[in-house]
Amino acid sequence: MRTNGPLALIFHTIFVVVMLAPIVVVCLVAFTPEGYLSLPTTSFSLRWFRTIANYPEFVHAFWVSLGLGALSSLVALLFAVPAALAIARYQFRGRDVLAALFLSPLMIPHVVLGIAFLRFFTSIGIGGSFAGLLVAHVVVVFPFALRLTLAAATGMDRSVEMAAVSLGAGDWTLFRRVTLPLILPGVISGWALAFIQSFDDLTMTVFLAAPGTETLPVRMFLYIQDNIDPLVTSVSASVIAITMTALILLDRFYGLDRVLAGKSDPGR
Amino acid sequence: MSAADDTAPANAASTADTRDARAAWALTAPALMLFIGVLVIPLAMTVMLSFHDWGQYKGIEPVFILKNWHEVATDPYFAEMFWRTFRIALLTTLITAVLGAPEAYILNRMSGRWKSFFLLVILGPLLISVVARTLGWALLFGGNNGLVNKLLMSLGLIGKPLPFMFTETGMVVALAHVMMPFMVLSVWAALQRVDPQIENAALSLGASPPTIIRRIVLPQIMPGVLSGAIIVFSLSASAFATPAIIGGRRLKVAATLAYDEFLNTLNWPLGAAVAVLLLVALVMIVVGSNALIERRYAEVFR
Numbered sequence: 001m002r003t004n005g006p007l008a009l010i011f012h013t014i015f016v017v018v019m020l021a022p023i024v025v026v027c028l029v030a031f032t033p034e035g036y037l038s039l040p041t042t043s044f045s046l047r048w049f050r051t052i053a054n055y056p057e058f059v060h061a062f063w064v065s066l067g068l069g070a071l072s073s074l075v076a077l078l079f080a081v082p083a084a085l086a087i088a089r090y091q092f093r094g095r096d097v098l099a100a101l102f103l104s105p106l107m108i109p110h111v112v113l114g115i116a117f118l119r120f121f122t123s124i125g126i127g128g129s130f131a132g133l134l135v136a137h138v139v140v141v142f143p144f145a146l147r148l149t150l151a152a153a154t155g156m157d158r159s160v161e162m163a164a165v166s167l168g169a170g171d172w173t174l175f176r177r178v179t180l181p182l183i184l185p186g187v188i189s190g191w192a193l194a195f196i197q198s199f200d201d202l203t204m205t206v207f208l209a210a211p212g213t214e215t216l217p218v219r220m221f222l223y224i225q226d227n228i229d230p231l232v233t234s235v236s237a238s239v240i241a242i243t244m245t246a247l248i249l250l251d252r253f254y255g256l257d258r259v260l261a262g263k264s265d266p267g268r
Numbered sequence: 269m270s271a272a273d274d275t276a277p278a279n280a281a282s283t284a285d286t287r288d289a290r291a292a293w294a295l296t297a298p299a300l301m302l303f304i305g306v307l308v309i310p311l312a313m314t315v316m317l318s319f320h321d322w323g324q325y326k327g328i329e330p331v332f333i334l335k336n337w338h339e340v341a342t343d344p345y346f347a348e349m350f351w352r353t354f355r356i357a358l359l360t361t362l363i364t365a366v367l368g369a370p371e372a373y374i375l376n377r378m379s380g381r382w383k384s385f386f387l388l389v390i391l392g393p394l395l396i397s398v399v400a401r402t403l404g405w406a407l408l409f410g411g412n413n414g415l416v417n418k419l420l421m422s423l424g425l426i427g428k429p430l431p432f433m434f435t436e437t438g439m440v441v442a443l444a445h446v447m448m449p450f451m452v453l454s455v456w457a458a459l460q461r462v463d464p465q466i467e468n469a470a471l472s473l474g475a476s477p478p479t480i481i482r483r484i485v486l487p488q489i490m491p492g493v494l495s496g497a498i499i500v501f502s503l504s505a506s507a508f509a510t511p512a513i514i515g516g517r518r519l520k521v522a523a524t525l526a527y528d529e530f531l532n533t534l535n536w537p538l539g540a541a542v543a544v545l546l547l548v549a550l551v552m553i554v555v556g557s558n559a560l561i562e563r564r565y566a567e568v569f570r
Contacts, residue, residue: 008374012386015371019390022404022445025415029407037407079299086295090288098296101303109506109550111523112314112543115530119317119540120310139306142299200397203508203523207530217509220399224513228406236400243395 023240030237032230048234058235061219065199068130068215072137073145073194077187079138080145085179088153103143113140114207121208128210136208140201141194148193152186192250318541328536336541346542350549353521356439356511357504361497363444368451369493373485375452376459387456394449398509405442406513409433434516442510447503451496458492494561502550522546 004012025039032038033045052058080102086092087099105113113136121132156179164178180187202217209218216239223232318336321329340346375386393401408416409432417429432438462485470480508523515524522542529539 004374004377008370008377011370012374015367016386016389019393019445019448022401022408022442023393023396024404025407026400026404037410079302082295083299086292090292092289092292095292098300102299105307107502107551107554108311109502109523109543109546111506111508111526112311112547115526115540115543116310116314117306118530119313119536120306123313135306139302142302196395200395202397202399203506206508206527217397217399220397221509221512224399224403228403232403233407236397236403240396240400247392247395 026233027237027240029230030234034230037228037230037233048230049238051231052235052238055231057214058216058219061214061216062239064130064213065215065217068133068137069195069198072134072198073141073191075134076138076142076145076194077149077191080142080190081149081180081183081187084146084149084153088150088156089158102146105140106143110140110201110203111207114204117204118207128208128213130213133205133208133213133215136204137198137201140204141197144193144197145190148186148190149183150186152183156182188254314540315544317537318544320537322535322537336538339538340541340545349520349525350522350545352436352519353505353523353546354549356436356443356521357501357507359440360443360447360504361501363440364447364451364500365493365497367444368448368496369455369489372452372455372459372492373489376456390452391449393445398446399513401446402442402510402513405438405445405510406433409438409514433514434519436515436519438514439511439519439521442514443504443507446507446510447500450499450503451493454496454499455489455492458489462488491561491565494557494565498554498557498561502554505550506546 028039029037030048031044031046032040033043033047083098083102087095117132117136118127121127121129121136126132160182161174161178164174169178199215200217201215202221205215206218206221209215214222216235220232220235317328319332319334321331321333321335323329371390375383375390378386408414413429414432416432417426420426421429430437432441466484467480470484475483506523507521508527511519511521512524512527515521520528523546526539526542526546529535529542533539
C-alpha cells in the first residue's frame with residue numbers, strides 16, 4: 001500500500017507537466033529569433049534579451065522591486081520582532097485580538113488594500129511616492145515576518161536568557177547577545193518570505209505605483225495590457241532565472257527547508 | 269500579620285502580571301500604532317468613501333448618500349459581475365481540490381529524494397510572478413491554433429478549437445494553475461499527521477484499496493482539503509492579474525472592475541462600494557465555512 005500504482009504515476013506525470021508547461025513555454029518563447037510570439041523552431045536567439053537594455057523602464061522597475069522588497073521586509077521585522085516576542089512570552093488581555101489584527105493583511109483582498117492605501121495616501125499627500133509604497137508593503141508583508149519570528153520565539157529555550165540575566169546582562173545586551181542570535185533563523189526566514197511577497201505583489205501595488213515608482217510586476221502587467229511580444233517573455237525568463245539562482249544559492253548556503261520552515265539547524 | 273501573609277503572594281503575583289502586561293504592550297505598541305495608522309484608518313476611510321457622491325465633472329463630494337450602494341444592489345451588471353466572480357472562484361476551488369488532493373497523496377507516498385524534488389517542482393511556481401505564469405497560459409491558449417487546442421484535438425478530445433482567451437474557461441484553467449500549490453501544501457500538511465500504519469492495518473483486515481481511500485484516507489485529509497479550499501476560494505475571488513490578462517477588458521470580475529473604476533473611470537466611490545462588498549462577502553463566507561468545518565471536524569482537530 002506504500003507504493004504508487006501505474007495509474008497514480010500517470011496522473012502524477014500529467015500533473016507535473018501541466019504545472020510546468022506555462023513556465024517552460026514562457027522561457028522557450030523568450031529565445032525566439034522572430035519578431036512575434038513563437039516557439040523557436042529552427043534556431044535560438046538572444047535577441048529579445050538584448051532588447052531589454054533598450055527599455056530602461058524594465059531595468060529601473062527591477063531595481064525598484066528589489067529595493068522595495070529588501071527595505072519593506074527589513075522595516076516589517078523592526079516592528080514584528082518585538083511584537084512576536086511579546087505574543088510568544090506573555091499572556092495578557094488583548095493578546096488574541098492583537099495577533100488577529102497583525103495577521104489580518106493575509107485575509108483582506110489585496111485589491112481592497114490597494115484601494116484603501118490609494119485613498120489614504122492621496123489624502124495625506126504621499127500618493128505615488130516610494131514612501132507610500134514602502135509603508136503599504138510593510139503592512140502587507142508584516143504577517144509573514146511575524147509568523148516565522150513567532151515560531152522561532154515560541155520554540156526557544158529560555159533558560160539561556162535566565163542564565164544571562166543572573167550573570168548581570170541588561171535588557172539590551174540580553175536581546176542583542178542572547179535572544180536575537182537564538183531566534184535569528186526564524187527572523188531571516190521571515191525576511192526572505194516577506195521579501196518574496198513584496199517582490200511579487202501586483203494587485204495592491206498596481207494601485208499605488210506612479211511612473212518612476214513602478215515595480216517589475218506592475219511594469220510587466222501594464223506592458224502586457226498594451227502589447228504582447230517576445231520582450232515580455234524574455235523579461236519573465238530573466239526573473240525566473242534570477243529567482244532560481246537565488247533559491248539554489250540559498251539552498252547551498254543556508255538550506256531551503258530551514259528558510260521555508262523557519263527552523264534552526266538542530267546540529268548547532 | 270496573618271492577613272498580610274495571606275495577601276502577600278497574591279499581590280506579588282498580580283504585580284508580576286501587571287509588569288508582564290506592561291512589557292507586552294510596550295513591545296507591541298509600535299506595531300499596533302502602525303496598524304491603526306496605516307491599516308484601520310485607511311480601511312475606515314474606504315468604507316466612508318463608498319457613501320460619497322461622484323460626478324464626471326464635479327469629482328468626489330464628501331456627502332453621505334446611498335447612491336453607490338443602491339446602484340450596486342439594483343444594477344444587474346453588478347449582480348452578473350459578482351456572480352461571475354464567485355462562480356469562477358468556486359470552479360477553481362473544485363478543480364484544485366479534485367486534482368490537488370490526489371497529487372498530494374501520491375507525493376506523500378514517494379520515496380524521500382523524489383518526494384522533496386517533486387514537492388519543490390510543485391511549490392516552486394509560488395515564487396514565480398503571477399504575471400509570468402499567466403502569460404504562459406496566454407501563450408499556450410493563443411487563439412484557435414494555440415498549443416492547448418492542438419494537443420486536445422490531436423488527442424481526439426475535441427473536434428474544433430475551444431476558445432480559451434477572453435473566456436471564463438480560460439480564466440478558471442489559469443487560476444487553478446496559480447492556486448494549485450496552496451491546495452497541495454494544505455493537503456500535504458494534513459497528510460503529515462496521518463499514521464501510515466492505519467492503512468496497512470486496514471489492508472491486513474481485508475479492505476480493498478478503494479475502500480481504504482474512501483474510509484481511511486479521505487476522512488483524515490478532509491480538514492486539509494477544506495482549509496485549502498477556503499484559501500483558494502478567497503484568493504481566487506479577489507484575484508486580479510489572471511482575470512485581467514486572460515479575461516481582457518470585457519470579461520470583468522470584482523477586482524478588475526474596482527481597478528477600472530479607480531484608475532480609468534475615476535469613479536472612486538463606486539469602486540470603493542464594489543471593494544467593500546467583496547471584502548464583506550468574503551469575510552462572511554470564510555468565517556461561516558470555518559465555523560462549519562470546525563464543528564464538523566471538531567474531533568479531527570483535537
